[in-house]
Amino acid sequence: MSVAARSVTVGEGPPVLERRIDLPDMIAYAGATWDWHRLHYDPEYVNARGLPGPVVDGQVFGALLAEQIQDWLGPRARLRRLHFRFRNPVFAGETVRCTGAVSKIDIGGLIVVEQRVEVPADGRVAVAPAGATVEFGP
Template structure:
C-alpha cells in the first residue's frame, strides 16, 4: 500500500514490510555514531560474562531501524509525530551470519478528525518479538 490519504487507510492494512540485517560491522558503526561503546555490543566474552547469549544489537539501533519502513512509506520523517516501543528480547548478532530482523507495519487506528494514524509494528528476530507495543503515530499529507 502506498497511499497516505487517511480516508483510504483501514485498520489492519499493511503499509510496510522489511527485513533488516545487522552484522557485527553494523554494531561497530552504530557504536561510533552513537557513542555507545558498551562491550556487550562487540565482545562475546563480555556478553557471556553478563549472561547474554552472545553479542547483542544496541536497542536504539533496533528501534531506529524498525521505524524506517514507516518513514519511507509516509515520505517525511517529520510526519512521524510519536514513536514508542518496549524492549522485550535482545537481538543476538552472530559473528558470521549476523541477524535478520523482520518488520511489519500495519494500521492500528485512524483518527480522521485529528489527522493521524497509529501504525503498529511487529518486530521479530528468530521468530520472537523483540520490540513490544511498537507504535508510531503519523500525520499523512
C-alpha cells in the same frame, strides 16, 4: 513507493522490513551514537556473561521502526510519537522482521500504526508492543 494520507486505511500496513544486523553494523551504530558499552561489540565480554554474542543496541529497533514508517508513507509523513518495549535480546548476525498495521485514523488525520519486531529464525518477539503516530505535513 510512498502512499498519500488519504489512501491509508485501517488494517493496512507498511511493507515488511527485514534486516540482518551484523557486528560491523553494530560497531558503526555504536560510533554514530557514542554508545561504546562492550555488550554491543565485544564477543569475549558477552561470552564471559553466558550470552551467545554481542547484543544489538535497543535503539536500533527504534531506528528500524521509524525507517519502516518513513519508507512507506514518504517524506511528508512526520512521526509525532514512536514507542516500543523490548521483550527479548537480538544478537549479532541475526535477522529481524518489522511488521505493522494501521489501527486508527483520527478525525484530525493522525494515523496510528501498531508495530512489532520479531526474529524470523525462531519466532522470538524482540520488540512489542511498538508503534507510531504519524501526521502528514505540507
